[in-house]
Amino acid sequence: MEEQTLVIAMVGMLGIGAQWIAWRTGWPAIVLMLAAGFLAGPVLGLFDPEHAFGPLLDPMVAIGVALILFEGGLSLDFRELRHSGEGVLRLVVLGVPLAWVFGAVAANQIGGLEWPVAILFAGILVVTGPTVVMPMLRQSSVKPRPASMLKWEAIVNDPIGALCAVIAYEYFRKVAAFPDATLFEVVPPLILAAIIAGLIGYLAAAAIAWAFPRGAVPEYLKVPVLLTTVVAIFVLANQIEHEAGLVAVTVMGIALANMNISSLRSIHPFKQNIAVLLISGIFILLSASLDFEDLAYLNWNFGLFLLALLFLVRPATILLSLLGTKVPWNERLFLAWIAPRGIVLVAISGLFALRLSDLGYDGDALIGLSFAVVVATIVAHGFTIDLVARLLNVKGGTRPGIIFVGSTPWTISLAQMLTDMKTPVMIVDSSWQRLALARQKGLPTYHGEILNEATEHNLDLTPYQVLVAATENEAYNALVCNEFAYEIGRDKVFQLGESSDDKDRHAIPESIRGRALFDSGFGVEDVSERQSQGWVFRKTKLTEEFRFEDAQQRLPEAANMLLLLRDNGVIRFFTHAARPEPRAGDTIVSFSPPQEKTAEEIAAKRGNRKQGVPVT
Known part of the structure; x- marks a missing residue:
């Protein structure tokens, strides 16, 4: 009990302290949080989240990620798509499969991962993550269209990346039991599960939109009812299929954002505070949970894979996806460079690492590799976003x-x-x-x-x-x-x-x-x-x-x-x-x-x- 309360207090202090230092210095907040967690955990040994929370750590992180995705969905208004809708659609419909294929080839041929691990890892890598994109956009003044495209891509692709990993895992699990199994036996049920999860999220949003304006919920209970509903929908959708809950809560947030519920305006400050606390806490917990043994997989092959991910996979994905659109070339090049990964990548990689190991594959590699990708992309993109935006003329006004x-x-x-x-x-x-x-x-x-x-x-x-x-x-x-x-x-x-x-x-x-x-x-x-x-x-x-x-x-x-x-x-x-x-x-x-x-x-x-x- 005392150890858990001490860890909670330290996580809060380190997370919010890193956010404050980022505000004072202008450094990327995510980099500081990762550094703080890594120093407090494996380096100095101040605390061990897995020892303190045990089996509760994974569901805590999962619910935190769900609330972050819901909060991100609440910021997505379809009216923003008037200028960036075509680009966002291309990044989802074409960008996801392209990134998955390119990433899998690079992970296998350059990173040296066996094909099943490479395919599953590449599916997770299609995410960019609102937990890192949103703080970067807050700290850097970028023009509205590229900023909107980055934000939409990050939030919409997060649950899609989770589903890609689920599809890959379910296929390899099926093949392990039935060698003659095909994709057609695996993919349609998963797509149906995602559609049902999205429908559940939409119905929950419609119920909130009906109840709140009619006074069915008193003002002081609106925030607790909303947060409890999000968690309940997440858990319910996950009973249908693993990680389908991420789809449900994202759809619920986007639906609520576009139902013009005036009573939700008073909730915005609270949801922003919740998002800051959750992002800070989860990043500290995950980086503090890292083990030096997980870093044993980081060799020169994976270093080359990181370079390929930054300079080949992402640029090829963006440039091919946006061919023929009205998005200017300077904005395409900017999007081709900015693709930081965050919490969802680490959380889902940790989940599937154990499952792949049970199937006889070397899934333990995913834990250290996912952290390496997060650190590399956050440092590379977080410290260069201002410079690249200025060079490509996509930076907004800098004077207050x-x-x-x-x-x-x-x-x-x-x-x-x-x-x-x-x-x-x-x-x-x-x-x-x-x-x-x-x-x-x-x-x-x-x-x-x-x-x-x-x-x-x-x-x-x-x-x-x-x-x-x-x-x-x-x-x-x-x-x-x-x-x-x-x-x-x-x-x-x-x-x-x-x-x-x-x-x-x-x-x-x-x-x-x-x-x-x-x-x-x-x-x-x-x-x-x-x-x-x-x-x-x-x-x-x-x-x-x-x-x-x-x-x-x-x-x-x-x-x-x-x-x-x-x-x-x-x-x-x-x-x-x-x-x-x-x-x-x-x-x-x-x-x-x-x-x-x-x-x-x-x-x-x-x-x-x-x-x-x-x-x-």
Whole structure:
């Protein structure tokens, strides 16, 4: 009991710690988690998951993988396929068999595996894995179409790869008992089992879609009911056929994502947290379970197989699958390189290693080989995805952007200044009339309701890491900030403070408001009134000689500091609760009253410009 609780605590600390270090450093999180588990397990011997959990380890990992696939399915909306649907279909229908054939030939001819082991291993290798693809896409800014294709391929191919392994195993098991057995005796029942499993998953999704909006399940029970249903469907489908449960939960997630259930929006933050915990925990457990004996199979033959997998099998699969499509060649080459493997490969390889050994084949090789593939592909692709995306021109914007909710003279003026400073901006409003001035200024705009679920699919929010809600309705601004706090971050959603006339009225609770802009907490009416009086935005560049204190002295006494922009594009706001630390190289943006310029001041300003004093 004490050993199990200690292992659970250490797994949590190592997994989340690795995720935190990845966030701080920008390194691939999966690489750090694999390293942490390997060091804690076989290297330092801090704990042994198999000894601590015994026979419970395999079902724990299996259920974790099922929940991860379900969560991934919830992120797949068919509306994304408008631009990438043809490519995704090719990668599934043509890519899977091509990858299976090429992988089997390479595993046998180059890796030296006997044919049954090579064929089964190649079936598992068709997966790319959302557990590694999704974190990579989060950390690297890739254009929407290639990112969408990678995401769909990873999630859809995971259960297909498991089924390929099942087909191969069942065939060889049948041949061992009946040497005259053929594929036609094995494949049709397995395909039927997969169809039945998918139907079970769809019916479960339909039941959830019917029950949740009608109040059949209270709000506090929705998450427990959903997770319990996923586990139950996974177990039920597995009773029909091994690994068919992966098909069921994936179909259930995709079906729910496309049934437009508004009540599921509140579940999204929780499911994301569950996914992070499960990915962290499973990677630590599996890498800590690795034994040095499993690495004995790693020889120069398998090193050559890894190179063939990276530079021959994957490129040939992608380029042949996408022949004749409208996908540009730079995106095809990018997809041909990025194919990291993850949890499903390791989990399924461990499962079939024992079964192949029972049939008289050398299945033990699969455990070490699967980890080698995972480590090699994650390191190769995780550390090069940014470089390759940049070289092939599929990288999205790298400077953090800001999205303004509400088209007002104040937001338009600020957006125009930030645009001049090379910061991506987007103004969102549901009124064409209010957007007219922004469009006249040439600013990027989006006409629509920001809280509408369709906006998530019509407007790519990836480039925008800061949100400012500045409509005339403060309660609506608070609602927008509260809605996007989970996606963008509570410390990156802002709104104007309460107007002077409203501070003595019923205030909106701080817990649901965004961070209030300005030290003074100016409200919507406050900035509108000052703008009508001629207040303007001013920018001031700080240097080693011209510091923040000097900038304050140059500005009018009533000026309010709004934000600072660092050289790398990072935006920091001055708020009622936080004050960033200005330093040389930063540009300060302030909201200032008009200045009456005397002849002496004009002459002094001209002299400052000649001396390089950066005040505007």
